[in-house]
Amino acid sequence: xxxxxxxxxxxxxxxxxxxxxxxxxxxEWLPQIGPALESWNFVAAVQTVPAGVRIEGPVYLHPTVRLxxxxxxxxxxxxxxxxxxxxxxxxxxxxxxxxxxVLGNSCEYKQCLLMxxxxxxxxxxxxxxxxxxxxxxxxxxxxxxxRLDRKPVVVQGPEGPIPTGLRKFGAIIxxxxxxxxxxxxxxxxxxxxxxxxxxxxxxxxxxxxxMIARSARSxxxxxxxxxx
Numbered sequence: 001x002x003x004x005x006x007x008x009x010x011x012x013x014x015x016x017x018x019x020x021x022x023x024x025x026x027x028e029w030l031p032q033i034g035p036a037l038e039s040w041n042f043v044a045a046v047q048t049v050p051a052g053v054r055i056e057g058p059v060y061l062h063p064t065v066r067l068x069x070x071x072x073x074x075x076x077x078x079x080x081x082x083x084x085x086x087x088x089x090x091x092x093x094x095x096x097x098x099x100x101x102v103l104g105n106s107c108e109y110k111q112c113l114l115m116x117x118x119x120x121x122x123x124x125x126x127x128x129x130x131x132x133x134x135x136x137x138x139x140x141x142x143x144x145x146x147r148l149d150r151k152p153v154v155v156q157g158p159e160g161p162i163p164t165g166l167r168k169f170g171a172i173i174x175x176x177x178x179x180x181x182x183x184x185x186x187x188x189x190x191x192x193x194x195x196x197x198x199x200x201x202x203x204x205x206x207x208x209x210x211m212i213a214r215s216a217r218s219x220x221x222x223x224x225x226x227x228x
Contacts, residue, residue: 001025001157001162002023002025003021003022003024003026003028004022004023005174005192006173006174006175006190006192007026007133007193008022008175010115012081012098012116013080013096013115015039016036016039016096019032019039020032020036025164027130027164027169027172027188029113029130030111030113030128033094033095033113034094034111036096037058037075037077037078037096040060040078042058042059042075042076049061050068052068052069053067053068053070054072055073055074055075056074057075057076057077058075058076059074059075059079060077060079061079062079062080062082062083064081065081065082065084066082066083068085068086068089069087070087071085071087071089071090071091072090073091074093076094077093077094077095077096078097079097079101079103080097080098080099081100082100083097083098083100083103084101086104086106086107086121087105087106088106088107089103089108089109091109092109093110093111094111094112095109095110095111095112095113096112096113096114097118098114098115098118100116100117101114101116101117101119101120102118104121104122104123104124105121105122105123106122107121107122107124107125107126108125110127110128111127111168112126112127112130113129113130114126115131115132115133115175118131118132118136119135119136119137120141121139123140124137124142124143125143125144126143127168127170128143128145128166128168128170129143129170129172132174132175132176132177132193133175133176134175135173135175135176135177135178136178136179137179138178138181138182138199139181139182140181140183141181141183141185142183142184143171143185144170144186144187145168145169145170145187146187152164152165153166153167153168153187153188155188155206156205156206157190164188168187169188170187170189171188171189171190171191172189172191173185173191174191174192174193174194175193176194177192177193177194178196178197179191179196180197180198181199182200183197183200183202183203184202184203185197185202185203186202186203186205188204189203189206189207190205191207192209192210192211194210194225195209195210195211195212195213196211196225197213198212207222210224210225211223211224212224212225
């Protein structure tokens with residue numbers, strides 16, 4: 001199980017490539033977000049920041065980032081070209097977002113890496129998670145990052161449980177994966193490329209590439225995802 005099974009670091013994030021090796025386990029990228037940001041030479045934003053946008057600490061905003069009338073951004077944060085930040089977004093440390101992303105309305109982000117064209121548009125929580133290019137969270141979808149018993153997160157892999165050593169770990173979401181509205185991804189969830197979690201369900205474990213997870217009364221069933 002390697003990061004390259006789920007995503008490829010896009011060209012927009014090339015300055016950080018040394019920190020995100022393709023042969024690491026995907027959750028091993030999470031502790032690398034902080035050091036990657038420390039390597040960046042932060043300078044003041046070159047665009048006009050609306051009065052209602054509060055910025056604290058080291059923050060890089062590409063000149064083409066689209067800012068709302070109000071939001072909170074607490075560094076270290078790096079936001080790439082053509083990314084849109086919506087009203088009420090709360091971006092609070094160790095966040096990297098690539099090109100053409102949507103950081104949405106009343107959404108919260110911390111300790112996460114979003115690659116290109118990631119859409120998290122409405123009322124999402126993205127904590128201690130990595131989202132591959134062109135992945136999408138429906139309105140209200142949550143990446144839960146802390147077990148109720150506060151113990152380190154264990155990935156329930158296809159060959160058995162894998163300890164991660166991480167007390168906080170949300171989700172690994174592969175390229176073009178979709179999470180339906182009001183779904184909850186339990187801590188340590190891995191979604192393969194082009195997989196889909198149906199709306200209004202809780203899902204945990206490893207969803208294989210191009211498969212759909214859906215609720216069937218009290219059970220979860222998996223079916224192939226056809227082309228779109």
